[in-house]
Amino acid sequence: MGRKPQKNDSLPGSLDLLILKTLTRGKFHGYAIMQLIAQGSGEEIVIEEGSLYPALQRLEMNGWVKGAMGLTPNKRRARIYELTATGRKQLLKETERYEKLTLAIARVLGQE
């Protein structure tokens, strides 16, 4: 299954990684995930809503996250996402891959 490049994916797979990582901290709905990523990155990374939901769908299709209707902290009904066991494994894999990649990029940049 080929993957469509996402607008925010300055590095391939980074959006997935961010979402998965965020979900290790608990169950959240889409808005909260966006907020958490923004806060966590010191407002450096702002996820476009247009890519967040397709990404969530993709993660769910792959079985890495599981969504179910529930109540947000504001007592509103929304879909709450949760990391699955395979999602946890995927996160480890993605992290490793990502570290390798950034290391490689750093090396290339450091060559100058």
Add this chain to the structure above:
Amino acid sequence: MIWNRIRYWMTQGEREKALRAEMEEHIAELAAEMVAEGMSSSEAMRAARLRFGNVGAAQEAAREVWIVRYWADFWQDLRYGLRTLAAQPGFTIPAVLALVLGIGVNAVVFNVFNALALAPWAIRDPQQVVQILGQRGMNRWGGMAWTQFRYLRENSKALSGMAGFTGTERVQVSQGEKPWTADSSMVSENFFDLIGTGFAAGRGFLPLAADGRPAPEVVLNYDTWMSRFGGDRAVLGSWLEISGQKMQIVGVAAQGFNGPVADMVRLWIPAGWRDVLHPGWDSLTNPDFCCFSVVARLTPGVAKEQAQAELQTLATSYSASIRQEPTRLLATAPSFLANPQRFKQASAVFLAMGVASLLILLLACSNVANLLLARGSARAQEISVRLSLGAGQGRILRQLAIESLLISSVAATLSAGVSTWLPAWTVRTVAPPEAQLTIRFDNDWRVLGFIVGLSCAATLLFGLAPALNSVRQGVAMGLRNGSRSTSSSRLRPVLLGAQVTLCAVLLSGAILLARALYAVQSMEAGFRYDGVVTLSTGLEASGLNAEQAKVLLAQLTERVQALPGVESVAWAATLPLGNSNNAAGVIDPRSKGRVSIAHNAVSANFFELLEIPIVAGRDFSKADEAGSNAVIVNQATAERFWPGENALGKKLDLGRIHEVVGVVRNFETREFGSKQNLAMWAPSAGGLQERLLIRHRGEASGLFQELPRLAKELDQRIVVSAAPYAELVSNAKRTAKIASGVAGVLGGLSLLLATLGIYGVAAYQVAQRRREVGVRMALGATPASILVTVLRQNMRAVLWGAGVGMVAALAFGRLLTSLLYGVEPSDPFALLATITILVGVAVLATLGPARRAAAVDPAITLRDA
């Protein structure tokens, strides 16, 4: 992945709603945040929406993750598959043809079975309709007496309507001019109301009059209306003379309607006229009469079983009222083979045909698998390139699966055409013109479903293993960089062996049936029929009574006798090998039980004319015709009733006591194979049924012109139809001929498929081993030893296949038993011939490629490979 996706499809609607709600919620929270920062709520909502962008577009993008990509890939694969197949006609055409053969044969068999057993008759709302059968004897099911039908119809609550009808019966029709004979069906007056398929013109029958008699009315078949009356509406209301009765045409049945009767029905007549049209018959009042078939409509909400239970209760009280043993009734589906007796007879044929055609499909599948394997090796290069460019193995598998599906869907479409065309064509060309069958072989949903299901199963069967193999090969090739893979060599001998097995079964079956055909062709009738013309008088449908008919027959005989070239004239109630006879119940003098015996009434010179020798006692004399209790039996009867005794002078109890005056040599009575059946002959002075047998010298063509003229002169009501006796005899051989002919064609086709299969495997193996052969030759192997190696490799699989095939063939032979005339199912000749032909074909098919391998110059092979 696949399961996730399927689950997604199933819950799509819900999911879309959830996604939409989720996004709306997101926007609301954004807006709430902005309000907290001091914006007005309407402004905040607008801003939030702007920031979120187009909700629809986002939703679309989210959905794309699941669907679009998949379908886009699918179309791409489909187009690619079509291109590949079109570019390789050398692969595509044989593959499609093999499958058309395999699927087509099955579709034809199923279509015929469907038309006879599954598809209901052309009746409005057939799911509410049942046919009601009465038991007649041990495993025989048929119609019922008119009196019983009337009783059931008046008293049943479970049935909202009930109609009776007879099979076709000859009547004479005239409208002032020369009469013609027509096959009619005598039906209860509510027949057309119950069937409910409407009329092309006019109406159905009026209800019964107060005195219980139907109006003198007829309804025409649409085709008859067209051919006899030019489709003229003016005939409605006009009067016909039918077997001496004036009757009015009141309607024309809807086009194509023939009722629940297999033979063509020219006109329908209210059953109340049956005994009027046939003087002396008592079918409407006789409680023992067997033959009114019954269809009925269930009262809404009543199940078939309930109706049957109610009818059984009614039938029991009816039988009690006339002091008769109650008949068992059966309410069953409205189709021809719903009659358990007919089903039993037909199921043997369908089982044999079904097994044979499934075997042919398997054979075709293994051939296509073979082609795919060979092609797969050729495509390994392409597949390995695609794999190394990043295509997933699943994607490649899907690509191959789509190609297989394309092949089988083309084959399925063609097979659907074959399945309607072939049975109709066969019925048109093979069935005798006088027995026009009206069964329709449309592809209804059952047949189409069968074809689709079978094609899918076939696709899996021929496509799966080669596809997996191809992918494996592609992977291996990527690793090994162009070296030949041998991973398919395990699959190929198995395929080869399986093909030989299948072919052995089909071939031995075909040989058995071909032998049966030969046996039938050379079967002796036991009497001399060449130089004899048969003539039926049509008097049974003329409305005359037996006495009048006797006088006319005697006059006719006298005049025919006087024709030039005529040597002698005899008559008989039924003709030997004419596929009909009268049966009578006789008390077996040994067991004292009642057994059925073929009964024929003949003139005094009958045996003499057909040159049937009297082995004991005397022939009939003219005096016997006038009335006597003398009968003649065949040897089979004499031996069974009075073994080791002199049959002459013995008594036969048929209700009346008869005395045996002579014994004739056994000869075929009703049909081929009936020589050994019990048979007796009584003297007859002529009557309504009697047919003439005319022995003549020289050409009969003059007779065929003379006879109708002579009959017309004598009496308008005699409608002669004359035919050489030889024609009747060849008709009697027809069933066996058709069965054997079909088997011969199927056997030939399966042999062809198997030959191609063996050749394909051998050729491929040799091609694959070219390098090895080159090396061996370079190391000093002789061409002869190479030949032996290649042969030996294939022969092991062939012999295994043939061995297993023999065992299976024996089992298949038993299935065919009912179709084999005069041949044992385990006929050693057939088995031996099968082995010889198969092994011979296998050797020949292997020899060509093997010789080519041996002829290769090792230097060339080693350089090329």
